[in-house]
Amino acid sequence: MVFKKGQKVKNWNGFKKGYIPWNKGKRYNFSDGIKNSELYLDRNKRISDKLTGRKLSKNTKEKLRKITKKQFQNGMSEKTKIKISESLRGEKSHLWKGGITELVYNIRNSLRYRTWRNLIFIRDKYTCQECGETKKELNAHHKKSFSLILKENNIQTFEEAMSCQELWDLNNGETLCIDCHKKTDNYLIKAQRQIERISIIKSERGKK
Numbered sequence: 152m153v154f155k156k157g158q159k160v161k162n163w164n165g166f167k168k169g170y171i172p173w174n175k176g177k178r179y180n181f182s183d184g185i186k187n188s189e190l191y192l193d194r195n196k197r198i199s200d201k202l203t204g205r206k207l208s209k210n211t212k213e214k215l216r217k218i219t220k221k222q223f224q225n226g227m228s229e230k231t232k233i234k235i236s237e238s239l240r241g242e243k244s245h246l247w248k249g250g251i252t253e254l255v256y257n258i259r260n261s262l263r264y265r266t267w268r269n270l271i272f273i274r275d276k277y278t279c280q281e282c283g284e285t286k287k288e289l290n291a292h293h294k295k296s297f298s299l300i301l302k303e304n305n306i307q308t309f310e311e312a313m314s315c316q317e318l319w320d321l322n323n324g325e326t327l328c329i330d331c332h333k334k335t336d337n338y339l340i341k342a343q344r345q346i347e348r349i350s351i352i353k354s355e356r357g358k359k
Contacts, residue, residue: 255298260313267291267319275326287328294323296337 207215258264268291278285293300297318306312317323332338 174213180246231274254309254312255301257309258318261309263312263313263319267321267324270321271324272326274321278326279328279331281327281331281334284328284331285339287330290327290329292325292332293326293337294325299337 271291272289277289279287279289295317300306300315300318301312304311304315304317306315306318313319327335
């Protein structure tokens with residue numbers, strides 16, 4: 152539309168006389184945050200109602216597919232990845248346990264650990280002690296969890312781990328297939344929960 156000098160514009164924004172705006176009389180409460188504000192919730196509901204049952208055209212679907220593909224291909228920049236990694240590294244991580252991860256890795260990759268595991272397999276004739284499976288992946292399972300032994304014996308160094316007799320006790324190990332191993336009470340994250348439960352029980356006993 153071309154405007155001429157002196158021309159009066161009526162309803163240039165499309166509103167008609169008497170039209171009531173959707174946000175009239177509604178106020179934004181800053182103390183509740185934007186997601187809890189009346190304006191925000193009302194706007195979302197209107198958008199949801201408008202899009203419900205709507206079918207996208209093939210052209211729109213193709214555009215969205217290309218945008219999504221481009222986002223996945225490009226991903227985050229190396230600089231951004233490094234920043235995120237650094238912000239979650241070491242003591243900054245919510246999973247930080249005092250630097251024990253490197254110690255556990257060194258122990259599990261040591262010659263003595265591999266020897267302990269092989270002795271367990273040989274004693275049990277490479278057979279799962281729960282289901283009798285022999286063809287599946289086999290694990291040498293600690294009946295008393297590996298991490299609990301480290302905690303109770305206050306093992307902080309590799310040398311202390313090598314000299315801890317309980318850690319290498321063959322009676323504390325058994326051969327399990329991967330499926331049976333996952334069902335044990337101290338498999339992976341379950342081991343940490345087990346340690347937490349034991350700590351709570353000990354602290355309650357101490358109070359009595």
